[in-house]
Amino acid sequence: MKKITNRAVSVLLIAAFVILGMLTYIVRYVDEGEDWALYFSRLNTDATGQVIDRNGELLASFSPTENRFAGERTMRVANYHVTGDFWGRSGTGVLSSFWQNMRSFNHVVGTTRSKTGTLQLSIDARLNKTAFTALNGEKGAILICNYRTGEMLCMVSAPSVDPADPDWVPEDGAYLNKGISGTFIPGSVFKLITAAAAIENLKDVEHRSFYCEGVTDFAGVEITCPVEHYSQTFEQALANSCNVAFSRMAVQLGQDTMVEYVRKYGFLDTHTLDGVTTAAGSYPTEFVGDPELGWSGIGQSMDMICPYTLLRYVCAIANNGILCEPTLLLRDEPPKSSRLMEASTAKKLAEMMSFNVAYSYGGKESFPGLALCAKTGTAELGDGTTHAWFTGFLEDDAHPYAFVFLVEQGGGGLTVAGQRVAYTVLRQAVRS
């Protein structure tokens, strides 16, 4: 009898299998239950929700019976990288990342039914439309943020998609929000970082003279400027965007210091914009020789930056070194802020960027009506084409906006990104 009943453990094996299966389910439930629960809940509960911009303009709405986007096609396309879609194709839009704000779930009570949720964004949808139109079919990204509050006003990436009528074969990169998920060669906008390191590490840099004979030589490798700048001050060197001066500065600072500053200002890290992870940039962190270090100081070499990280940097410069973390949501709470750089460094950089506009970019005549502080960038891709960059901020208490404009393979930073695109968009931002 005992001999036979000892074999009853075979039933316990099946029981163990059942227990193991149930544990598997519980682990998966904790892990993925939220995705499961919300997947069909919109179809099967009477939840309704909408996404509106800062002025109450409807960007997207859903109800048990229908999903809607903005009525006008250009509005939909221009705002696609803000909204995303109901099918999670873009992955970074608010419709995917703020799913639970509208239809909530927790593991104890499950889904909460019949919620009517409205998500108001800090984005100005009409400004996005202006920005997208200003790119005029070229590829690129535009980010504008209020540096006092962190509110994002404009976020555009081109090419884009019409979520209500997506193309069968989308354009390359149409589903990528380049402003936060892309990295690009920075070119001369990188000189803002080299300048910050120089301010804090090179003694008397503000009183030094930088002589440019049009070319400098590092161990046989030449770095050139388009013209000779001759004798110039530190401010003038930045305004001239002098490659000779800034590559020498980088070499003089040394690689360790350069890496320290690139890292300190967050250019090598990912960040999060309301929970969406942004792209991390790159900079030569392994040992390189002087020629490469010189190139890296003027934003070439292996430098890559994410436009969003650059936006954070100029926000901090504009706001006395204090960064208010950007957000897409219109909230009552005060912004999350932290010090990114020394106040004195920020002040100096801000002065220099103001000087840039007056000294090199045509001043008020080129940008009438804007209290502009900026830096251009024309990043060489090595195939003869260049990315056009224009970054900076408005020194205007009524419109405290920091911005990054990037036109991929667009040509000159000042003429294309600055005078053509940025001016149009910033004028609209100030007007509205």
Added chain:
Amino acid sequence: MLTTSKIVLILLSLSIMVRCLRSMLREHYEPETWAFIRSGRETLPVNHWENIIGSSRSADIQVEKPGVRRVHAVLTRNDIGQWRVFDVFSRSGVWVNGAQVGPQGSQIFDGDTINLAGTVVRFQDIGQDKRVKLEASRSAAGKRISPALTLLELTVFQLFLLMQHAIFASAEDLPSIALGFLALIMLEWSCYNAMRIMGRSGFEVETLAFYLSTLGMSVAATSTPGDMYKQILLTIAGVLLFLLCGSWLRSLKRTTAMRIPVAAASLLLLAVNIVASDTVLGARNWLIWGGFSFQPSELVKVAYVYVGAATLDKLYRSRNLFGFIAFSAVCVMALALIGDFGTALVFFVCFLVISFMRSGSIATVFLAVSGAGLAGFLAVSARPYIAQRFASWGHVWEDVYDKGYQQTRAMSAAAAGGLFGKGAGSGWLKDIFAANTDMVFAVICEELGLIIGLCAVLAMLTLAFFAVRSARNGRSTYYAIAACSAMSMLLTQLALNVFGSLDILPFTGVTFPFVSRGGTSLLSCWMLMAFIKGADNRRDASFAVRPGERLRSIGDPTGKGKEGKA
């Protein structure tokens, strides 16, 4: 109101589970004593009706003397108290009072000597008085944890559940839903009272079955409220069959004598099924007679357990499993032919448990598994819809509108319920095809919450542990094997049902015992419960077991003077 009732339901569920678990698995229950074997100065109790005498540690009567083989002899008792001894693996023979035991064994009486390879032991039957005394000293079931109180908790649970349905059900459905729950309450209390009248105090198995039936009633109320009458009638029929089968099992002789006719009847049933069935959803497992649909394979489950179990002397006298293997093969092949692969798998797992318990041979099991693997491979390649289920397994979220249609909805609804559920009758999954059968676990989780879903699984696990525990004190291996194999069948069904709907196993479409909608399957679950009751040897616990001390009145089996020969 709804929130309070949800919390009450969960607390009652947990309390019912804890009470049953403690009573069935934690309490100490002593074995029965039927006789003694005196070996030298030692007196060894004989605790079963079927005992192995040998030197092995797993022998029921361990005689560690030179010459005594590990399994030497088998000592059995029948329904009316007659004892026999059989020579199984002795090599040197077994002698009773000096006469060698033949292949048919020989009957022994109080005071007889048994010679095991030179070691002489004396058999001592016990008298009526001592037997009554010994029986009285055993712990009775339900003494520490009152089954009536547990059942009362279940009744309150049912009333709260009905209240939740009253919130969500339409006015026209509510009367029949209410009738369903009230009928269930009346049924369980009638059953309980019948047990009390019979002097039986163990009611945990029934309570757990009624708990699961309650969940089944709730699923019926939410998914097919128009069919409540059918559910009530089926539950009543199930309980009656349970009582009938349990009573039948009381006589071991009658039970074992009917094995061959039952086997023949089930083969006939399967044959009729193959010839005259209607195809429903890819499987031809339905017989439809005058408006009643009927699944023969469900009844064959009960028959299979009935036929598969065997007594110890049978196991050692005919040492092969050929008859049983042939019977199993025919059953499984018939099911495969019908197209019911889920049920075929359930039978196969049960076959493994029975054949392992009967033979103890890992090799047999291994052989069977490889054979089945081959057959399964052929089945998968021959039937495209099975191959497709395997292909979509683990990838259901990649195709939520076709191949993963049912599972993704089941998982979504189950998760949406959270721990406390959305309230009985309020879910959306019930409207999806086959929700109340194949995806019933998800319906429970959605409406009543994960905790109650887990309680349903725990109820089945408790029954399984109880079957294994009872087997140890069983009178006959027949009851032990029957209880264990019945539970292996139910557990396998549960695993395939629950894990199939949650994409942990491929989707096979078998029923969750007691909870899934389905007429014949509900009947077969109740009938299988009779086997669990048949193995429940706690004092005065089970109606399916004859009480020990009254047995003597059936006859005077000793035939000799009580003092016997010295």
